[in-house]
Amino acid sequence: xxxxxxxxxxxxxxxxxxxxxxxxxFYGPATETAEAIALLQGxxxxxxxxxxxxxxxxxGANERLLGEAFKDRRDRVVIATxxxxxxxxxxxxxxxxxxxxxxxxxxxxxxxxxxxxxxxDIYYLHRMDQSRPIEETVGAxxxxxxxxxxxxxxxxxxxxxxxxxxxxxHPISALQSEYSLFSRDxxxxxxxxxxxxxxxxxxxxxLGRGFLxxxxxxxxxxxxxxxxxxxxxxxxxxxxxxxxxxxEEVKTIAEALKASPAQVALAWVLGRGEHxxxxxxxxxxxxxxxxxxAAGLTITSAQIARLxxxxxxxxxxxxxxxxxxxxNV
Numbered sequence: 556x557x558x559x560x561x562x563x564x565x566x567x568x569x570x571x572x573x574x575x576x577x578x579x580x581f582y583g584p585a586t587e588t589a590e591a592i593a594l595l596q597g598x599x600x601x602x603x604x605x606x607x608x609x610x611x612x613x614x615g616a617n618e619r620l621l622g623e624a625f626k627d628r629r630d631r632v633v634i635a636t637x638x639x640x641x642x643x644x645x646x647x648x649x650x651x652x653x654x655x656x657x658x659x660x661x662x663x664x665x666x667x668x669x670x671x672x673x674x675x676d677i678y679y680l681h682r683m684d685q686s687r688p689i690e691e692t693v694g695a696x697x698x699x700x701x702x703x704x705x706x707x708x709x710x711x712x713x714x715x716x717x718x719x720x721x722x723x724x725h726p727i728s729a730l731q732s733e734y735s736l737f738s739r740d741x742x743x744x745x746x747x748x749x750x751x752x753x754x755x756x757x758x759x760x761x762l763g764r765g766f767l768x769x770x771x772x773x774x775x776x777x778x779x780x781x782x783x784x785x786x787x788x789x790x791x792x793x794x795x796x797x798x799x800x801x802x803e804e805v806k807t808i809a810e811a812l813k814a815s816p817a818q819v820a821l822a823w824v825l826g827r828g829e830h831x832x833x834x835x836x837x838x839x840x841x842x843x844x845x846x847x848x849a850a851g852l853t854i855t856s857a858q859i860a861r862l863x864x865x866x867x868x869x870x871x872x873x874x875x876x877x878x879x880x881x882x883n884v
């Protein structure tokens with residue numbers, strides 16, 4: 556298992572962690588509780604120690620899962636959670652982003668209760684609250700570090716400028732952003748800023764929200780989850796087949812390496828530098844084990860060169876227009 560540091564926080568994690576969102580929401584029905592807990596505990600036994608959740612995911616349901624799974628093994632895991640986006644408690648509809656200290660205080664206390672712990676290892680602002688200066692929110696978050704409720708601070712989908720301004724208030728240990736063979740827009744600003752301030756990139760959706768696993772085909776498209784609607788333009792009718800063709804190129808390289816497309820995609824992300832870790836999500840132990848196998852995969856320079864051009868050919872944005880307004884701000 557490859558281990559890497561989270562910024563200058565002193566927190567060491569396995570380079571391939573586990574994004575837990577899909578256990579509770581967005582990728583179809585929630586996983587049955589006992590099955591989800593078995594997956595989480597099995598991940599720990601397999602050597603995973605980095606688990607990522609958020610207040611947003613299932614409106615607390617995801618944090619509750621981690622609390623139940625890890626209550627007797629808290630010292631073996633690094634738990635990251637996030638706050639900021641708000642939802643209607645009855646309908647689940649997103650209602651905005653609140654980076655105020657009052658909301659942060661309410662959120663952290665709820666998260667600690669659900670997670671059954673007295674501290675969070677990495678605490679993120681999940682999206683930027685564009686109604687207030689980042690200095691105000693990070694200044695409030697810094698108080699949680701002083702109080703011992705949080706070990707390290709992070710931002711998610713922040714621009715280079717925002718990241719640097721935040722870091723001037725309190726060290727930012729991690730930037731969490733989408734990063735994969737299909738999504739490389741952060742290379743133009745946020746990723747260099749991560750290196751500049753000595754932080755770590757925590758890459759989410761490193762498998763292109765399932766595309767880069769190679770399991771989808773023209774006939775087998777995602778059904779009954781948020782990829783089957785307007786929320787994921789890359790899965791839309793006009794983009795889907797074009798993006799499938801790109802996956803075929805990844806499959807060709809995977810076959811040459813006797814690996815899976817997912818392993819190739821993850822190995823590419825990890826190869827971007829020691830300041831990068833990743834948190835692929837899954838609900839199945841077999842997928843988890845396969846993902847962990849990427850840590851030992853070596854991609855040749857010629858193969859990397861073939862992979863480099865894929866992102867520029869991807870059809871569709873990461874999110875619809877409304878979602879892109881909160882990206883890299």
